[in-house]
Amino acid sequence: MLKRAVIVVQTHLKGLGLFQGNADGAASPALEAAVLAALQRRPGDMPSGGTTFSAKRREVTLFQLICKDKGIDCDPVDGFWGPVTQEAYERLVHLLDRGTLPPLWRDDEPSDANPHSWPRDTGNQAAMKAFYGPPAAGPTGRVQVPWKLRLAWDKSQVIKHISCHAKVEASLDRVLQKVHAHYGDAELKRLRLDLFGGCYAPRKKRGGSTWSTHAWAVALDWDPERNQLKMGRDRATLDARDYDFWWHAWEAEGWVSLGRSRNFDWMHVQAARL
The missing domain is CATH 3.30.1380 (Muramoyl-pentapeptide Carboxypeptidase; domain 2)
Structure with a gap:
C-alpha cells in the first residue's frame, strides 16, 4: 500500500486510541494489531472472512472503509488495491490536503x-x-x-x-x-x-x-x-x-x-x- 495511505490508516487508528506509534507510513506488528482491532469493531462493514485476510489485505480493507466514511466511493470493500481504490485514494488525499473533494473532472470536459x-x-x-x-x-x-x-x-x-x-x-x-x-x-x-x-x-x-x-x-x-x-x-x-x-x-x-x-x-x- 502507498506510504501516504498507510499514514492515513495510522492517523485513523491513533484517533481511535488503537495505535500509539508515529504516523510515519512504516509497517509494524503494532500497526497490524491495531488494524485487526479496528476491523473487529465493524463486523457489519466487513466482507465475509475479512478478519482472516492477510495483514496487508486487512490494511487495505480498513483504508477502504476510511474512504467510505468520508463519503468517497470505494466499493467493493474487499482488501484489494485496484483502480477503484486508487481513485478513492486520490480523492481522499485531495480532501485531506485542500479541505474539499476534487471536482468531478469528467463532468468538465x-x-x-x-x-x-x-x-x-x-x-x-x-x-x-x-x-x-x-x-x-x-x-x-x-x-x-x-x-x-x-x-x-x-x-x-x-x-x-x-x-x-x-x-x-x-x-x-x-x-x-x-x-x-x-x-x-x-x-x-x-x-x-x-x-x-x-x-x-x-x-x-x-x-x-x-x-x-x-x-x-x-x-x-x-x-x-x-x-x-x-x-x-x-x-x-x-x-x-x-x-x-x-x-x-x-x-x-x-x-x-x-x-x-x-x-x-x-x-x-x-x-x-x-
Missing part, C-alpha cells in the same frame, strides 16, 4: 471551440508548418503581461512581455486580459500563475521525435515546478477548482491544455489542436 482555426499538431506536422511556417524561426509577436510575471527558475527576474508567434498574439492578449480581470494580482500570485515557464523554445518534444509547439512560439508553460511533464491530476496543482476560469479562458480561444486533454504536462497550453 475541455471545450471543442476553435474560433481561430488553430491547426492540428499531428503526424508529420504538415498542418502546423502550413499555418505557422517553419519551426524554430523565432517569435514574431509580442504581448504585454497585465500582472507581475516572474521566471519560474529565476523568480527575481520579472517578465513584462511574452514573445510569441504573430498569429496567436491577439488571442493571447485577450486571454491574459480576461484572466487578470477575473483573478486580480493577489489571487494570481496565490495560485502561482505569476510563475512563467517560457514560450519560445527551438526544440523537439521531450520524449518525442517531432517539433514541440514551443518551437513555433505558440505554447506557454505555467508553474512548471508543481505541474511537471509526467504529473497527472493526482499531483498537478493546476487541476483544481480554483483554476476553472483559467482553463475556460484559454479554451474559449481554442487553446488546448495537455493536462485537461491528456492528463500530463499540466503546465502546458498551446494554440494547436490534438
